[in-house]
Amino acid sequence: MENQAFGESGSTRAELMRFLLEAEEPCSVTELAGRLGISRNAAHQHIVSLERDGLIEKGEDIRTRGRPSQRYRLSEYGRSSFPRQYALLTTRLVSAIAGRLDETTLASMLKGIGRELAHELAADGIPPAGIPIREVVRLMQQLGYEARKGEGGGEEIEAHNCVYHEAAQANPAVCEMDITLLETLTRRSVRHSACMAKGDCSCRFSFAEKGPGTD
Numbered sequence: 001m002e003n004q005a006f007g008e009s010g011s012t013r014a015e016l017m018r019f020l021l022e023a024e025e026p027c028s029v030t031e032l033a034g035r036l037g038i039s040r041n042a043a044h045q046h047i048v049s050l051e052r053d054g055l056i057e058k059g060e061d062i063r064t065r066g067r068p069s070q071r072y073r074l075s076e077y078g079r080s081s082f083p084r085q086y087a088l089l090t091t092r093l094v095s096a097i098a099g100r101l102d103e104t105t106l107a108s109m110l111k112g113i114g115r116e117l118a119h120e121l122a123a124d125g126i127p128p129a130g131i132p133i134r135e136v137v138r139l140m141q142q143l144g145y146e147a148r149k150g151e152g153g154g155e156e157i158e159a160h161n162c163v164y165h166e167a168a169q170a171n172p173a174v175c176e177m178d179i180t181l182l183e184t185l186t187r188r189s190v191r192h193s194a195c196m197a198k199g200d201c202s203c204r205f206s207f208a209e210k211g212p213g214t215d
Helices: 014-022 027-037 040-052 076-079 086-098 105-119 132-141 165-170 170-185
Strands: 055-064 067-073 148-149 157-159 190-194 203-208
Touching: 014 027, 014 067, 027 040, 027 067, 040 067, 055 190, 067 076, 067 086, 086 105, 086 165, 105 148, 105 170, 132 148, 132 170, 165 170, 170 190, 170 203
Parallel strands: none
Antiparallel strands: 055 067, 148 157, 157 203, 190 203
């Protein structure tokens, strides 16, 4: 499926982004129009749309005798919109590491990654009582989990997108990262009650009312 950032395959919008990806320097509207074989006005309309969507950003101005001309380049978000085989690479890396470590050592390593990630996400530190569930949901959404607090007011988080899905299917020990991440952020014990890697429609994480998680 074509990435939604590009629109239809072969579209002017997609071609403009690919040209900026390959360009060594930011480009002006006139340069983009000439490269794509469209009018300057049409190129400007695409630029306005792409900038609004956060896919491109302003670069340095072109200094000429007349009015300075603005240049544009891909934003980091724009670059990340191009297809990347993160899932394949992650799965291969986990498989390679798992082949060299015993189960206990692998689980310990993955838990360590989960703890480190938790402290990186909690920029202001993790308080003794832990971070509230609603804030943990927000942090998970930043990572791409499509998470939400469980319905009915229960102490539960439901995620409809596992960012390590393929790797977890190949090796369930990967889920230890998620569990330790949540235990570290909330300082509470976590029960992984449903798992997409095992065929469930979502991942569900239930939190104990009391008791510190890992640190």
